[in-house]
Amino acid sequence: MKPITIADVAKHAGVSKSTVSQYLNQRYDYMGEKTKKRIEQTIEELGYRPNIIARSLKQKSTMTIGVIVANILHVFSTQVIRAIEDFCNESNFHIIVCNADDDPMKEKRYIEMLRAKQVDGIIAFPTGGNVELYKGLIKVNYPVVFMDRILPEVEIPTVLLDNEKASLLAVDQLLKNGYKKIGMIAPPLSPYVTPRLERISGYKKALQQHDIPFNPNYLISSEIFELEAKINHMLTMADPPEALVALNDRVLIEILKYTKEQQINIPGDLALVGIDEVSFASFYSPALTTVAQPAFQMGKKAAELLLNRIRDKDTDDFSKIYRFEPDLIKRESC
Template identity: 50%
Template sequence: MAITMADVAKRAGVSKSTVSQYLNKRYEYMSQETRVKVEAAINDLGYQPNHVARSLKQKRTSMVGIIVGNIMHRYSTEVCRSLEDYFNEHEMNAIICNADNDPEKERKYIEMLRAKQVDGLIIFPTGQNVELYKSMLKTGYPVVLMDRKVKGIIAPSVVVNNREATMRAVEHLIEKGHKKIAIVTESLTISTRLERKQGYMDALKENNIPIIEEYMISTEIKSMGSELDNLFSLQDPPTALVAGNDLVFLEVLKFAKASRIKIGEQLGLVVFDNIPFADLVNPSVTTISQPSQEMGLKAAELLLKQINKEEVNPKDTVFSCELFIRESTKTSFE
């Protein structure tokens, strides 16, 4: 037989409303003695609150959904940790789903989470479910877009200055004497990759360095090895390279090892992503680091404000990245 709130109240010698106040952490008019009695009754009886019933009454589930583009990225993992920590502190549960940058999986997760009546969603959007995004925003459903922008969608978003950060990285390589600089990204299906490529091209233009189509690789991870082979088989191969994220970086490392190319000596390398132990590997890796913890915190705050019916400005919150210069770009090629 299930233990009820009435059973707890009877054991503690208090009213049901007092037990309810205790469960909802409303202790303002409750003595320490009463709190101790209610807690003891709950423990003695093994009472488990009926969260479903409470959700129906409060019209909230105290659950949020987080739909990640690709959980394998270190940056995404760090953001999710920040989000989960924030919601845990605010007595809310986070359900994390990995969409694999697949629009169909993303759509299914959005529908599933909304069917579970989560209070709001934080989405690393694929950008391919525009009508679904619009329908949520039109009805006032709490949504925050994370990391990526979607053309035609006006929603609270948390992003970084991808273009400007990549420009700074390319300019650093130019300062070290590089003029033959390549960029390697995954397929140009999301805004971050497009912005990083644009920053690369803008930096070359501003420094009067010709843009060479063969120096720009955008492909799936599984094809990257062969594309890198083509790149470095050119008659005039690059002396420096910008890797668009951590997964691209791993492919570059594999290729360089197989091809006996010494990073930091024969090839300057910058990685756009948060690489753990980037300063400990040999050579240490120059990275464009994103403030993942702060970004997660901001996205969580924006979502909770919407859930609490507070007004939120539907605009981008743009964070700056930091270029950490290490051994992989210290060698001068002048």
């Protein structure tokens, strides 16, 4: 069958092609309700489907953005994606989500794929391995916004947490509750994974502010699959910590698995605070004290920044960093 065109819709509805076009683009300012209803009924009756490719060529926009996350398993990542999708949906934009697995090669392939699909812009949790590629995007004025990680070599607006303050809140709460020997457990460190570096820095600064010497034996940084052995080594030392700060949600889960297997009572034997709120924190037994990121507000801000750049409404400094405040949620684990 011959595909239904906008001209067929206009003829059947008894209106001009431009009126149908205005309807499809939701420009109803000078359109009567009867005309809108007639076009709507005609589209349904004829089964008309707009040619997205033709429209994007005409408008020079695909009304689509790409989102490249470092690791989609993190609760923070999924919450940010949801916030971006919600904001974009309200603006009639679609999103394509890509999971880079913290692999620069995957990130590079996704950037190239998204550009080939002519998406209007990208929100990325950068791995740090594609600095020159991002510099090239900025050189051609391609809209990009970073989430969660800073690349000092690239002037791109970045949205992230005040990570040092997150650690400060966690340590302060433990000290307030009488714990002095406080450890921190972290995933592997990388010069480009900003939250990990800043949260460790905040942990050390918090101890220093309270005149507590930093004990290197109380800081673990390891791949997730190696954490159980590292946690066991730390907690079976002659002088183990009496409280732990989990640097992120995945680390928190590994600590909880270990304490359950070893029948370690929380907080009786070991106090615990996790940075990053998790869905089960309030009904885990005991309920978990966490430091939450305002993930939905952060995702919305990143989407707003990107769409403003796409629409040439962004007058802010491209190197500007947008910091969000963490929130301590007091429960029963410390």
